[in-house]
Amino acid sequence: MDTYYHPKDLGHFADMGKGNPALWEKFMAYYGAVFAEGALTEREKALIALAVAHTVQCPYCIDAYTQASLQKGSNLEEMTEAVHVACAIRGGASLVHGVQMRNVAGKISM
Amino acid sequence: MPLLIRSLNKRGSPLASGKEQVRLLEAPNGFPRFDETIAVAGLHPLTGTLITVFQINVGKLCNQTCRHCHVDAGPDREESMSRETAEMCLAALARTQIPTVDITGGAPELNPSFRRLVEGSRRLGRRVIDRCNLSVLLIPSQAGLPAFLAAHEVEIIASLPSFSAAQTDAQRGEGVFEKSIEALRLLNSLGYGREGSGLTLNLITNPVGAFIPPSQKSQEAHFKSRLAREHGVVFNSLYTITNMPISRFLEFLLESGNYEAYMHRLVTAFNPEAAAGVMCRYTLSVGWDGRLYDCDFNQMLDLPMDHGAPNHIRDFDPDRLHRRRIVTGNHCYGCAAGAGSSCGGTIA
Numbered sequence: 001m002d003t004y005y006h007p008k009d010l011g012h013f014a015d016m017g018k019g020n021p022a023l024w025e026k027f028m029a030y031y032g033a034v035f036a037e038g039a040l041t042e043r044e045k046a047l048i049a050l051a052v053a054h055t056v057q058c059p060y061c062i063d064a065y066t067q068a069s070l071q072k073g074s075n076l077e078e079m080t081e082a083v084h085v086a087c088a089i090r091g092g093a094s095l096v097h098g099v100q101m102r103n104v105a106g107k108i109s110m
Numbered sequence: 111m112p113l114l115i116r117s118l119n120k121r122g123s124p125l126a127s128g129k130e131q132v133r134l135l136e137a138p139n140g141f142p143r144f145d146e147t148i149a150v151a152g153l154h155p156l157t158g159t160l161i162t163v164f165q166i167n168v169g170k171l172c173n174q175t176c177r178h179c180h181v182d183a184g185p186d187r188e189e190s191m192s193r194e195t196a197e198m199c200l201a202a203l204a205r206t207q208i209p210t211v212d213i214t215g216g217a218p219e220l221n222p223s224f225r226r227l228v229e230g231s232r233r234l235g236r237r238v239i240d241r242c243n244l245s246v247l248l249i250p251s252q253a254g255l256p257a258f259l260a261a262h263e264v265e266i267i268a269s270l271p272s273f274s275a276a277q278t279d280a281q282r283g284e285g286v287f288e289k290s291i292e293a294l295r296l297l298n299s300l301g302y303g304r305e306g307s308g309l310t311l312n313l314i315t316n317p318v319g320a321f322i323p324p325s326q327k328s329q330e331a332h333f334k335s336r337l338a339r340e341h342g343v344v345f346n347s348l349y350t351i352t353n354m355p356i357s358r359f360l361e362f363l364l365e366s367g368n369y370e371a372y373m374h375r376l377v378t379a380f381n382p383e384a385a386a387g388v389m390c391r392y393t394l395s396v397g398w399d400g401r402l403y404d405c406d407f408n409q410m411l412d413l414p415m416d417h418g419a420p421n422h423i424r425d426f427d428p429d430r431l432h433r434r435r436i437v438t439g440n441h442c443y444g445c446a447a448g449a450g451s452s453c454g455g456t457i458a
Contacts, residue, residue, distance in 0.1 A: 037325075037328070041328045042324075042325065042328065043324060043325075043328055043329075043332065067321060070317070070319060070321050071317075071321045071322060071323075071324060072324045072325070072328075073323075073324035073325075073328065073329040073332055075272055075274045075276075075277050075318075076274075076276065076277070077274055077276065
């Protein structure tokens with residue numbers, strides 16, 4: 001194995017069902033239901049998934065949901081904005097913890 | 111400098127030949143042949159039903175050179191239907207009750223017989239569709255064309271791949287989006303696309319890349335919202351169409367290394383319901399030179415009607431066209447993938 005990640009491995013995702021088919025089937029049924037058209041459109045859900053994929057930094061998910069977003073009718077402008085949403089929340093999450101830093105520093109400082 | 115795209119034909123590309131495209135498409139690629147797949151679905155041999163669309167491709171001349179064009183059309187193409195052939199089309203039409211005449215190209219409006227075909231077909235009481243690239247309506251020599259189309263209540267099916275200028279221009283050429291919006295506003299000002307006007311304006315979107323189209327219903331809502339909000343443009347319906355793996359789109363697939371993955375995508379998305387409703391079953395496709403085909407894609411692959419059906423408009427015989435056996439190949443996966451694809455959008 002020369003690398004942990006290989007693009008072809010995405011196509012072998014279903015192999016995870018071999019260890020425990022019952023859990024795999026439950027997961028896939030849930031997964032399919034989550035991404036079906038509902039109060040949110042399939043296109044909107046693919047954009048959310050794309051943003052989350054960047055947050056969890058999963059290359060398989062980024063590959064899959066870049067393609068899914070295009071196929072569901074989003075364009076590069078919308079997809080870029082989705083990634084910025086992920087970026088803003090990640091950055092904001094760091095920054096808002098600065099309040100804790102300020103609390104601790106305030107408590108022990110003169 | 112904008113990228114100057116010339117037709118495959120002008121560049122002398124091997125892909126300008128329908129025969130070469132068919133050779134590539136039919137070469138063993140590790141997936142079942144289309145005929146094998148439809149046999150499993152109980153649809154082989156694919157046969158025609160009652161013809162309801164008389165589609166006339168008046169030629170390859172176009173003012174645009176879109177990167178995905180299955181016709182390999184452009185300003186450098188000269189093939190154009192003669193007045194004599196146009197008259198043969200009208201005479202053939204008069205012998206039938208085919209309700210819809212669908213005029214395409216190239217930019218069909220640039221053909222000298224375009225208005226004659228519209229007037230003649232309308233006089234016969236037929237619904238007429240103009241497959242319009244929008245920018246042609248702004249060409250000075252075409253002044254009066256929008257009013258002509260409105261006066262004859264011609265249904266316009268206009269190509270607009272995206273509400274994004276970047277995506278549209280990437281497929282159709284620099285500056286095309288802006289011109290398309292200007293033309294859509296012009297059509298709206300004549301009543302096209304507006305409720306109760308009786309003037310139908312439908313849009314067609316092809317994916318700008320190697321993927322199959324989204325859900326037509328959700329994409330229509332998205333287009334309507336964005337075009338109205340950002341450009342004040344309205345339209346009636348949106349049709350999503352799959353890019354066929356032929357001609358300039360085939361060139362893109364091969365050059366970008368996407369050919370095998372795209373074919374795999376089409377094959378794995380095969381939908382028997384879509385295959386049963388493919389447009390070739392109810393369409394007669396006439397080429398600029400009068401030859402007859404089962405569809406516009408077969409026309410571009412130089413695959414005329416076969417299996418005993420007449421293959422020139424001068425030999426037109428409606429009785430021999432119904433229930434004809436349709437010429438198929440691996441490119442047909444494009445019409446049968448996912449929700450299916452036709453000149454009227456999705457099928458299933």
